[in-house]
Amino acid sequence: MLIKINGKVYNGHDGETLMEVAKRNNINIPSLCYKKGFEGLGRCRLCLVEVNEGKRKKIVSACVYPIRENLEVITKTEDIIKMRKDIILLLLLRSPKNEYIQELAKEYKIVSPERYIQKENDDCILCGLCVTACEKLGTNAISMVNRGITKKVSTPYDDPSKDCIGCGACAEVCPTNAIKLDENNGIRTIWNRDFDLVKCSVCGKYYATEDSLNFIGDKLGSKEDHVCEYCKKKSLASKFKKSFQNIY
Ligand code: SF4
Numbered sequence: 001m002l003i004k005i006n007g008k009v010y011n012g013h014d015g016e017t018l019m020e021v022a023k024r025n026n027i028n029i030p031s032l033c034y035k036k037g038f039e040g041l042g043r044c045r046l047c048l049v050e051v052n053e054g055k056r057k058k059i060v061s062a063c064v065y066p067i068r069e070n071l072e073v074i075t076k077t078e079d080i081i082k083m084r085k086d087i088i089l090l091l092l093l094r095s096p097k098n099e100y101i102q103e104l105a106k107e108y109k110i111v112s113p114e115r116y117i118q119k120e121n122d123d124c125i126l127c128g129l130c131v132t133a134c135e136k137l138g139t140n141a142i143s144m145v146n147r148g149i150t151k152k153v154s155t156p157y158d159d160p161s162k163d164c165i166g167c168g169a170c171a172e173v174c175p176t177n178a179i180k181l182d183e184n185n186g187i188r189t190i191w192n193r194d195f196d197l198v199k200c201s202v203c204g205k206y207y208a209t210e211d212s213l214n215f216i217g218d219k220l221g222s223k224e225d226h227v228c229e230y231c232k233k234k235s236l237a238s239k240f241k242k243s244f245q246n247i248y
């Protein structure tokens with residue numbers, strides 16, 4: 001189906017969201033809680049855009065808005081910029097020391113009034129991406145707990161979770177780098193628990209926790225060789241190269 005973004009026509013597929021079409025066509029819509037491969041969460045509200053359907057104009061979150069035939073979209077209007085600025089200001093008050101939020105604030109020329117800034121910086125903007133990643137994996141080790149200003153992401157009772165496999169997917173998807181993951185002498189520490197790391201049998205570097213490899217092995221019903229992603233790609237590339245040399 002055809003839709004218009006900022007006056008240009010683009011092709012979209014049934015079931016796609018506005019954000020997916022925009023990303024595919026390198027159209028910049030600011031976002032924090034959107035991650036490719038995940039359904040939109042609609043939490044941070046940074047991705048607000050204006051849509052025009054027939055005679056109706058409205059402001060929607062691009063990451064959760066499904067496209068329709070002949071949809072017209074504008075990604076930047078004065079109203080949208082004003083709303084984004086308000087959202088970024090609130091984020092800045094919560095996470096004044098976070099470099100990602102600081103970058104956004106700089107881009108939108110926002111300076112927060114000193115007296116409203118929270119004394120304690122909280123890097124987590126409660127977007128929920130980490131919880132979704134953990135759920136998708138099937139480990140369900142973390143969740144959103146509490147309400148109001150005490151709301152946070154945590155393991156049950158803040159204790160080391162027996163369900164956590166230390167894979168680090170939560171830290172990987174976090175847009176503000178809020179999840180602490182340390183690695184030292186073959187031990188990864190995350191969510192108050194230590195995990196043994198396994199070395200890649202090719203390059204010898206630590207690359208994954210033993211628990212996460214066992215978890216994947218159990219899911220697949222087979223144990224894989226201990227080879228890191230980098231070495232797997234390198235070996236695949238050299239196999240391709242050899243097969244091309246044999247052809248030409
Ligand atoms: S820790 Fe990161 S991914 Fe998880 S809710 Fe907070 S900001 Fe989002």
Ligand code: FES
Nearest residue numbers: 031042044045063
């Ligand atoms: S990216 Fe759409 S609401 Fe966060």
